[in-house]
Amino acid sequence: MTLVISLMKILIVTVTLLLIIAYLIYFERKVIGYMHVRIGPNRTGPRGWLQSIADILKLLIKEIIIPSSADRFLFLVAPLLSLVPALAAWAVIPFSESFIIADIDAGLLYLLALTSFGVYGIILAGWASNSKYAFLGAMRATAQMVAYEIAMGFALVGVLMAGGSLNLGVIVESQSGGVLNWFWIPLFPLFIVYFISGVAETNRHPFDVAEGESEIVAGFNVEYSGIAFGIFFCAEYANMILIATLTSIMFLGGWESFFAGTSFLNGTIFEVITEPNIFWLAVKVSIFLFIFFWLRASLPRYRYDQIMKLGWKVLVPITILWIGVEGAMYLAHIGPWKIT
């Protein structure tokens, strides 16, 4: 019975996620269009709502060209290797107090393991393509992801110290009781560092040197066509949603309401908005996804050495410093976390 329920949950999460990805692409094009003072796609279907469906159909119909000098097996396995971790990571994400696929204690560790696994898909894609541009893109992506993984991991150490658990549900619960209890205030530098590293980790603008259209064409996925390319695309967006969700869970109180802990609403009809709900998680995730697109519309691509410098010389020291500060705060009994 539990197996059936788990399978149902997996199905619900995966299908919803894929639908969200489809419409996220539409949303991205609209947001960036609006920021360019354009109106974005509006021709396919009413207001362009069928644009993503048309894109997917186009990719499905197109031929998958495999270069003759490519390693056939790895070439075809690489897209899957990047998509699978991006989807598998959702297993431990708590969507609400009760809805979670696998409520394991080492959830955070599992996430760290799986998000770093995603880089293999990119390395293999670049290697198996047997193309200069793809290989350069893969090299860049690898170095960048490995570098930012560290800053990300250290930022999570801060959350782990504050939440006192590796279980994501427990981390959210330890942030209950209003906006001021969320970890983004005591861990503000880590919050910023985590989100910046997340943007770099997903190879999104302004850290998208792995694609770098202007110098290496399309980076690691230059030889991919049709749905094989579509899968890489899908993985990138799944990772984006994952980063947005993780940031919401660890720093913005997950499913906790923005209005929780406001006593003046008690007894009125607005009391319902103070209750924790999956809706609040969706709102927070949407805000972060909007920031992803906002950054893409605003900032030019960083130079490669600037990215490395930012990762190693700025973000990593900041996180280490703040972990020290947090330890001092913990000893001095400052901060919202429950001291055991």
Next chain:
Amino acid sequence: MTIKHIIKTLTLTDIVKGLVITLKNFFTTKITVQYPEVKTPLSPRFRGKLALMRYDNGEERCIACKLCSAVCPAQAITIESEEQTDGTRRTTKFEIDAFKCIYCGFCEQACPVDSIIETDIFEYHMTENEQRIQTKEMLLKTGEDFRERTLTNKIKDAQYK
């Protein structure tokens, strides 16, 4: 790396400034022109598809002087001529290769009898390779079909020439 610089970069001041600008644009009125339904205004001097004109009595203007063909930088115009029964010189072949034509308008300026002119038509296409050759008949037909519109444009533009 002064202290000021370090503070400026760590607080992400410049990035926030940039983000504010894009957010302002996000809420401004969009300037997109929904092309097939809405069109941008065209200047009367717009140089589009070429056409051959006739006199009001229906006689062809072209006298086969071949000045247009000579001035054409893309060498898109091919002309062959013969003496007609009434003693006038007329073209027997007047062809423009639409793929070669660069719409520079030199032919129009060179023409002593205002025979070859440029209309303001820019929305046309061909589906087969051989359709790129605009024959004399086709050019004359374009001239007739869009006569009024083209003449209005030429009159409007004349005062600025």
